[in-house]
Amino acid sequence: MTRILLKPWLLLLGMAFIWPAAAKDASIKAFYGVYQGSGIANSKDSLYFGITMRDLDVTIRPAGDGFRVEWTTVLRQGGTPENPRVRRKTSSISFRPTDNPRRFASTDRTDPLSEQGLSWARLKENTLTVHVLVISPEGKYNLQSYARTISGTGMDLYFQRIKDGGESRAVRGKLVKVAK
């Protein structure tokens, strides 16, 4: 009888070890550092012109009572293997905390009707996602999302761009942390 009564308790005890704990959100400090890596772009154009490779650098640093994300993308598309056509683009956005610890508002991109657009960021588990909305002078939107997930060795990037009319582009990348 004792053995029968013990079984449910043993089962519960076992479940406590097996059951995954509720995922906690990482602190923004966990993202601070310098990351380098590369990514592969995938879009409708990629079907015709081949998948494009790109080098990715990201630096996330504290700034004021928030943080700043700066990233550089070096894109090699077209040209010849000996002399590829190279484009380099650097962007940065600063964020401040809001009343919600998982949400951040941009301090320097606050108007979607401007060239810089409007940006916000959200933190969920190990992923920091930065969104940027730009509305063109014709009223067309361009919504970009950069989801950066930290891991033991570095960072995974998933970039998605949605444009008015359905055109979209996605980039998946892997980066290694090279400096704190």
Next chain:
Amino acid sequence: MRAWRTLLIALAASLAAAPAVGANHLPIHAFYGHFVGIGVANSRDAEILNLKKRDLDVTIAKAGDGFSVAWVTIVRRGGLEQVDRKTAKMTFVPTASARVYKSTAHTYPISDLGYGWATLEDKTLTVYLLVVDPQSGTYQLHSYGRTLDGPDKMHLKFTRISQGRPKVIVEGDMARQK
């Protein structure tokens, strides 16, 4: 020779001043009026729940320097029983861009009201609403494209994108009420 040069300068000036080919946008007042009709949702959930049909009702009117759009959507199960009724109103004012208007009340996306803007292109007036959930940070982007098909007919195409994925598309036709 001088006459030719004058003619060329005049031609160049007239070309520069002329609107681009195809840029035949309707004025906003062409959309003013009350339109009523039926829409059909194209989504898996709507199909499973037998909630594809919607009654559509929209009123577009002048408001100050801009305009207002007020709409009612009634969802009917099987096209008969009313199960949901949504009303909304947005007022827009001009911006520096001739064909872009911004909402007077929906001015910040990370809020309950969200960020709204409208565009005018050819025969279509599109109202956009971006709402970012203040708690989770996830977003939804709604667009209501209303196209005039003649003076008294209007076609609606509503799309809702949620976190990068199109979720709901409703299309319908409305007639001007006199």
